[in-house]
Amino acid sequence: MKFLIDLTVNDEAYQLEVEPQTTLLELLRNQLHLTGTKEGCGLGDCGACIVLVEGKPVNSCLMLAVDAKGREVVTIEALETNGQLHPLQQSFLEKGAVQCGFCTPAMILSAKSLLDKSPRAGEMEIKEALSGVLCRCGSYKKIIAAVLAAGGEKGERNEE
Amino acid sequence: MTNLYYEYPESLSVMKRLKPFAYFEPATLAEASKILIDQGSRAYLLAGGTDLLVRMKRGEIDLSALVNLKGIDGMNRIELDAETGLQIGALTTISSLEQSSLVRSAYPVLAEAAGILGSPPIRNLATLGGNIGRASPASDLAPALMVLMTRLLIDGPEGKKEFPLESIFSRPGKTTLNPGEVITSFFVPKMVVHSGAAYVRLGRRGGMDCALVGVAVLLNLSAKSGDVAEARIALASVAPVPIRARKAEAELLSGPLTEERIQKAATAAALESMPISDMRASASYRKEMVKVSTRRAIEQARTLAGEGNNK
Numbered sequence: 119m120k121f122l123i124d125l126t127v128n129d130e131a132y133q134l135e136v137e138p139q140t141t142l143l144e145l146l147r148n149q150l151h152l153t154g155t156k157e158g159c160g161l162g163d164c165g166a167c168i169v170l171v172e173g174k175p176v177n178s179c180l181m182l183a184v185d186a187k188g189r190e191v192v193t194i195e196a197l198e199t200n201g202q203l204h205p206l207q208q209s210f211l212e213k214g215a216v217q218c219g220f221c222t223p224a225m226i227l228s229a230k231s232l233l234d235k236s237p238r239a240g241e242m243e244i245k246e247a248l249s250g251v252l253c254r255c256g257s258y259k260k261i262i263a264a265v266l267a268a269g270g271e272k273g274e275r276n277e278e
Numbered sequence: 279m280t281n282l283y284y285e286y287p288e289s290l291s292v293m294k295r296l297k298p299f300a301y302f303e304p305a306t307l308a309e310a311s312k313i314l315i316d317q318g319s320r321a322y323l324l325a326g327g328t329d330l331l332v333r334m335k336r337g338e339i340d341l342s343a344l345v346n347l348k349g350i351d352g353m354n355r356i357e358l359d360a361e362t363g364l365q366i367g368a369l370t371t372i373s374s375l376e377q378s379s380l381v382r383s384a385y386p387v388l389a390e391a392a393g394i395l396g397s398p399p400i401r402n403l404a405t406l407g408g409n410i411g412r413a414s415p416a417s418d419l420a421p422a423l424m425v426l427m428t429r430l431l432i433d434g435p436e437g438k439k440e441f442p443l444e445s446i447f448s449r450p451g452k453t454t455l456n457p458g459e460v461i462t463s464f465f466v467p468k469m470v471v472h473s474g475a476a477y478v479r480l481g482r483r484g485g486m487d488c489a490l491v492g493v494a495v496l497l498n499l500s501a502k503s504g505d506v507a508e509a510r511i512a513l514a515s516v517a518p519v520p521i522r523a524r525k526a527e528a529e530l531l532s533g534p535l536t537e538e539r540i541q542k543a544a545t546a547a548a549l550e551s552m553p554i555s556d557m558r559a560s561a562s563y564r565k566e567m568v569k570v571s572t573r574r575a576i577e578q579a580r581t582l583a584g585e586g587n588n589k
Contacts, residue, residue: 121301138301138344141331160294161332163486168399174373175399179294180331182324184301185348228398249486250397 123187127152128196136183143167143178145186146193154194154223158252165251168224169193175228175250194223197230206230209268210261217255224251229265239269296334300343307433310345311458315435317343323460324348325369325408328400347407353462354405356380363467368407368460372419373398375406385466386582387475387494391422394479397486407461410446413453413519420447420520421494421512422477428466434459444512447519473498473508474582478575480567482558489515490559491567493547495575499535499583506530511543511572516551516564523547526572540576547572 120135127150136145146152146169158166160179167179170192197204203211206226216222225248232239232247239247244265253261300317304310314321320342322330333339347353353369358380366375375381376392395401395409395418409419410430424444432439435458443464448454455461469475475496481487492514498507509530511523526547530539553564 119301137298139296139298141296144295157294160335162328162396162400165397165399171402174402176402177328177399180328180400181403182327182331182346184303184346185327247398249484250399 121184123184125186125188126190128192134183138182138184140183141179142169142171142176142181142183142186142191145183146178146191152193152195156220156223158220163252164221165224165228166221168227168251170227170231173231173234175224175231177250192227194227197226204230206233206265206268209264213260213264213267215257215260215264217253217257221251221253225253225261229268233265233269237269239265241266244269294335296331299341302343302345303349304345304347305349305351307350307460307462310347310350310460311434313343313345314460315458317345319457321345323411325411326371326404327408328396328404329408329412329414347460353407358384361468363465366406366464366466368405368411368462368464370406371402372396372404372406372409373401376401385426385469385475387422387477387496388419388426388466391418391477391479391494394418394477406464410443410464411453411455411461413447413449413451415450415517415519416489416492416515417520418477418479418489418492418514420444421492421514422475423464423466424512424520424522425475425494425496425510426466426469427510428464430461431463431465432459433462438462440465444520444522450518469496470498470508472501472583474579474585476575476578476582478571478578480571488558491515491553491564491571492520493568493571493575495572495579497530497535497576497579497583499580503534505532505534507532509543511547511575513547513551513568513572516553516568518552521550523550523572525550530576535576535580540573543576544569544573 124133146155156166158164162177162180168175169178171189228248302313322341324344324346353367355367356378357365372392372395376389382389428443429440430443446453477494479489480491494512496510500507509527511526514520526543529543529546548565548569551568553561555561
């Protein structure tokens with residue numbers, strides 16, 4: 119049996135038919151072809167599938183698509199606007215915070231959710247906010263440096 | 279041709295896709311209760327899903343129907359009554375609990391325990407009702423709620439019921455709830471003045487970890503003498519279900535909080551614990567750590583209760 123749901127993904131409204139056993143991750147990747155969101159463990163441990171729902175990071179592999187009904191979902195695809203990378207994406211590039219890249223979308227979205235609330239977040243807050251994502255390349259130092267730099271820049275701009 | 283790909287051993291294989299199930303979105307508790315009874319023992323309630331979906335994917339549970347509670351209004355509210363206490367809806371997420379200014383100011387131990395569970399994205403999905411209804415021996419919320427004398431509000435075929443939180447646990451993963459019964463909310467009585475509560479959780483790493491030992495302690499110190507007027511100690515991860523360490527509590531009661539009494543209480547708590555050995559730690563190590571964690575939790579609770587005295 120299929121269920122009809124309305125939801126917003128990256129500022130676009132959709133009406134989709136979903137099976138109850140479909141996860142939000144499967145809906146994003148298979149139905150909307152937004153493959154920036156990754157599937158790692160599928161069990162909520164690795165965090166590669168993190169997307170923002172109402173601005174908050176969640177493991178999309180552990181959320182049913184039917185539970186996204188009426189919600190606003192943001193994936194990594196929404197961060198680049200008019201050919202301009204998001205400051206976090208730019209910062210990841212500049213700091214070399216990407217090796218294999220599999221955790222990068224989740225790292226950037228987790229960081230975005232933090233910086234949207236506290237643009238001047240310090241290292242401890244950043245570590246806590248990113249603690250739901252594993253980076254098997256071990257790029258944590260550069261990832262944290264990239265988030266610190268993006269936050270700082272944004273903070274300074276806000277003060278101007 | 280040789281297969282160049284590594285094949286995942288069958289025993290470790292995980293189904294990343296969920297098998298089909300009948301799905302229900304009741305609008306009222308009465309409806310949810312009826313569906314649960316009609317569907318039988320293979321029907322499960324869905325709250326946050328962070329534990330249920332994992333067990334479904336691992337094939338650990340044989341589920342035929344899922345009853346999603348999120349269509350029922352008003353089950354995710356946190357309301358403080360300054361006279362009586364705090365009412366927390368069962369669908370309140372762990373992160374709302376962690377971030378709620380009401381919880382942080384009136385029951386800091388609860389916000390602290392909430393902030394340790396899983397990871398931030400897990401906490402954004404997981405709910406308090408799910409954490410307790412799962413009846414995991416390793417619940418991070420249960421010890422803190424138990425020392426706060428939390429009561430559970432249940433709705434079911436026989437109407438509303440209320441009982442102490444600790445009596446919901448029957449054995450690992452099993453509650454004492456009857457068919458068709460649903461946890462609707464938690465009532466945390468107002469903390470008395472001059473009391474302090476602390477939660478000490480020992481894990482192997484800083485985040486995304488399951489507790490090896492979890493100890494919550496609440497102390498109420500007499501304003502005049504500083505003697506212990508009330509002591510409550512709860513343990514998680516070291517028994518089939520979260521337990522109160524009542525002999526340890528008795529060691530602290532009616533007298534000054536001396537080093538000797540703290541040590542005696544810590545030893546009593548270790549004796550009351552019944553840990554198992556598993557991949558995370560041995561039973562003997564866990565017992566020893568109950569002693570250490572209980573002592574630390576008592577010391578922290580004493581400081582917090584003392585701070586209350588200075589106000």
